[in-house]
Amino acid sequence: MDPRDTAPDSWEQEDDVEATIDGQLEPAFTTLNVNAKPFVPNVNAAEFVPAFVKKAPSENLDSGVAVENNSTIEMSQSAALLENGDTEMSPEEPWDQKEAEPNEEEPGGGSCADRGLAVPPTAEEIAPEIMEEEEEVPVPKVPLIQPNAPKKEHINVVFIGHVDAGKSTIGGQIMYLTGMVDKRTLEKYEREAKEKNRETWYLSWALDTNQEERDKGKTVEVGRAYFETDKKHFTILDAPGHKSFVPNMIGGASQADLAVLVISARKGEFETGFEKGGQTREHAMLAKTAGVKHLVVLVNKMDDPTVNWSLERYEECKEKLLPFLKKVGFNPKKDIHFMPCSGLTGANLKEPADMCSWYTGLPFIPHLDNLPNFNRSSDGPVRLPIVDKYKDMGTVILGKLESGSISKAQQLVMMPNRHVVEVLSLLSDDVETDDAVAGENLKLRLKGIEEEEILPGFILCNAENLCHSGRTFDAQIVIIEHKSIICPGYNAVLHIHTCIEEVQITALICLVDKKTGEKSKTRPRFVKQDQVCIARLRTAGTICLETFKDFPQMGRFTLRDEGKTIAIGKVLKLVPERD
Numbered sequence: 402m403d404p405r406d407t408a409p410d411s412w413e414q415e416d417d418v419e420a421t422i423d424g425q426l427e428p429a430f431t432t433l434n435v436n437a438k439p440f441v442p443n444v445n446a447a448e449f450v451p452a453f454v455k456k457a458p459s460e461n462l463d464s465g466v467a468v469e470n471n472s473t474i475e476m477s478q479s480a481a482l483l484e485n486g487d488t489e490m491s492p493e494e495p496w497d498q499k500e501a502e503p504n505e506e507e508p509g510g511g512s513c514a515d516r517g518l519a520v521p522p523t524a525e526e527i528a529p530e531i532m533e534e535e536e537e538v539p540v541p542k543v544p545l546i547q548p549n550a551p552k553k554e555h556i557n558v559v560f561i562g563h564v565d566a567g568k569s570t571i572g573g574q575i576m577y578l579t580g581m582v583d584k585r586t587l588e589k590y591e592r593e594a595k596e597k598n599r600e601t602w603y604l605s606w607a608l609d610t611n612q613e614e615r616d617k618g619k620t621v622e623v624g625r626a627y628f629e630t631d632k633k634h635f636t637i638l639d640a641p642g643h644k645s646f647v648p649n650m651i652g653g654a655s656q657a658d659l660a661v662l663v664i665s666a667r668k669g670e671f672e673t674g675f676e677k678g679g680q681t682r683e684h685a686m687l688a689k690t691a692g693v694k695h696l697v698v699l700v701n702k703m704d705d706p707t708v709n710w711s712l713e714r715y716e717e718c719k720e721k722l723l724p725f726l727k728k729v730g731f732n733p734k735k736d737i738h739f740m741p742c743s744g745l746t747g748a749n750l751k752e753p754a755d756m757c758s759w760y761t762g763l764p765f766i767p768h769l770d771n772l773p774n775f776n777r778s779s780d781g782p783v784r785l786p787i788v789d790k791y792k793d794m795g796t797v798i799l800g801k802l803e804s805g806s807i808s809k810a811q812q813l814v815m816m817p818n819r820h821v822v823e824v825l826s827l828l829s830d831d832v833e834t835d836d837a838v839a840g841e842n843l844k845l846r847l848k849g850i851e852e853e854e855i856l857p858g859f860i861l862c863n864a865e866n867l868c869h870s871g872r873t874f875d876a877q878i879v880i881i882e883h884k885s886i887i888c889p890g891y892n893a894v895l896h897i898h899t900c901i902e903e904v905q906i907t908a909l910i911c912l913v914d915k916k917t918g919e920k921s922k923t924r925p926r927f928v929k930q931d932q933v934c935i936a937r938l939r940t941a942g943t944i945c946l947e948t949f950k951d952f953p954q955m956g957r958f959t960l961r962d963e964g965k966t967i968a969i970g971k972v973l974k975l976v977p978e979r980d
Contacts, residue, residue, distance in 0.1 A: 553634040554774055555829075555840045557801060559623075559657035559693070561650065561684040563674030564642040566663040567701040569605030569620055571744035572639045575766065578751040579628040582607050601745060608639045619643050623653035625842075627830045630770040636830060636842045642680050644964060650684065651896045651959065652788055652857070654691035656801040656842065658775050661697045662688070664722070666714050666741070668707040675721060683966055686729045686881065690959050690969040695772065696731050697738050698722060699765065703757070704743040710756045715741050740765060777839040779806050782866035783813060784955065785843065786898040786945075787859045795825060796852045798861075800899065801842050803954045805863065808836035815850060816860045817870035817943045823848040858900025860945040860955075868955065869947055871975050873939045877913060878960065878970030880934075886927040893967060895940060897958035903941040904960070910935045935973065948972050 560568040576582045587603065594603040599618060608624035609615055624639035638657055640650040654660065662685055665671055674681040688696065700718050708714050719739050731737050741749060741760055748754035750765045763771065783805035790798045807813070811824050828844040829837050837843055845861075862868045880887060887906065895904035912921040913933040920935070928934045949956030949971035960968040 562663035567744040573604035573607035660688040660693040783863040785861040873976040
């Protein structure tokens with residue numbers, strides 16, 4: 402084996418070898434044609450067998466050495482060629498195979514040197530290239546935005562439903578189908594999932610990014626991702642289905658314009674999710690309370706052997722769900738759309754499924770693309786409820802802009818602390834912009850406030866039009882599920898927009914008749930399940946809120962206690978504090 406094919410024992414030794422070659426190089430360099438045209442290999446040419454292959458073996462050896470000497474001369478050229486990407490490699494072929502090929506069919510001494518296909522340098526040149534390629538893979542793709550392209554409408558889609566209905570898997574599959582996750586990353590997830598004997602979970606790993614979520618297969622925090630269609634830009638909010646993490650799910654639903662209720666058609670799973678204590682009911686109700694107007698019900702796992710794309714099972718799930726969704730307040734004709742799908746195989750998400758000839762509507766992604774536009778007030782006051790905050794070269798906050806528009810270097814006020822802050826930079830779905838309008842999911846870097854001074858539930862407003870803050874308010878509440886009676890003095894946890902605060906019902910003002918809307922003349926002493934009342938509530942700390950009439954997104958709330966949703970309500974009147 403030639404000593405130059407192996408790594409040197411010491412670098413001094415390598416230098417000596419170079420030095421001896423240098424003497425031979427000078428005459429070769431004088432004959433070098435610097436202005437020669439770059440060599441473009443003719444891929445379709447007949448295979449060229451050099452003359453020296455037919456000669457005696459001893460001559461063959463000599464000329465082989467000559468070729469190698471020539472190729473060391475051309476080392477610098479080979480580097481240049483590689484940088485220009487002329488000798489491009491397909492990622493499937495390992496680099497050692499790639500080198501073996503040119504040696505088997507040497508395209509003649511001179512042209513071989515011109516192409517820079519010398520053995521030792523290419524190995525060293527290509528190896529770092531491969532390394533770099535592998536490191537770059539997991540970066541999420543950011544869609545390129547043409548400077549003059551009209552801004553697509555932003556829509557936030559929250560995936561809700563019972564534990565293990567397949568929310569994260571559908572989210573991962575959609576990202577794959579729209580090209581936001583490449584095949585290679587998914588293959589990596591698939592390998593890792595197989596090692597843990599969880600091969601059906603690999604798609605959900607695109608959204609469940611932390612180790613705990615992957616190990617248990619349960620989403621805990623609201624996962625975020627985004628994808629684009631021809632007309633719209635969607636943000637996926639992947640809400641947790643487990644009942645312990647409902648507060649996180651409420652935070653996710655409060656940012657959404659559209660909810661996708663995922664239910665499992667598998668025998669036994671649908672029933673578990675829908676019966677009392679299942680999350681299908683609670684999530685649908687919380688989504689309605691959080692202000693989601695349109696609901697798409699995805700009947701998932703239709704490819705399961707117990708279902709096998711059966712129309713009867715699909716209709717059965719539909720019939721059980723419809724009365725409940727009607728009761729929650731969705732209009733079956735306008736607000737709800739049912740469709741069958743399979744998250745694992747991706748059937749009926751982007752393309753119509755062959756197995757499902759009885760479903761005539763559009764598949765899921767085209768259906769979302771063809772929804773009518775949402776009307777948003779971009780000329781109203783700035784309102785941005787904060788979902789999360791962290792430190793990263795300054796204070797960074799996350800949230801959805803509910804109304805108004807924000808631009809770079811704008812002065813805003815953080816309520817209820819009345820801190821004046823300045824916007825240093827704006828990121829809309831990880832793409833930096835100079836201004837943003839209502840409906841977009843934003844990351845803002847702020848100046849003039851510390852991360853410790855912000856809590857989720859605070860609101861960014863413009864100085865001319867501050868949002869209201871206070872502790873006492875009157876609200877109309879509907880008791881949904883509570884075993885005993887509720888009297889004044891009852892404590893619960895209040896979820897209003899992104900804010901979570903302890904609250905006490907200080908007084909019951911009157912009962913409201915569900916059918917006629919009439920208010921009772923006398924004050925009730927208690928309320929029980931399924932009754933509607935107007936009550937005065939007082940929170941433990943100051944919170945930001947608006948009346949439902951003025952600003953619906955900040956006037957709806959839910960009351961929870963002992964891990965259950967007890968009541969939903971809307972703010973009717975803010976009561977000024979008595980000093």
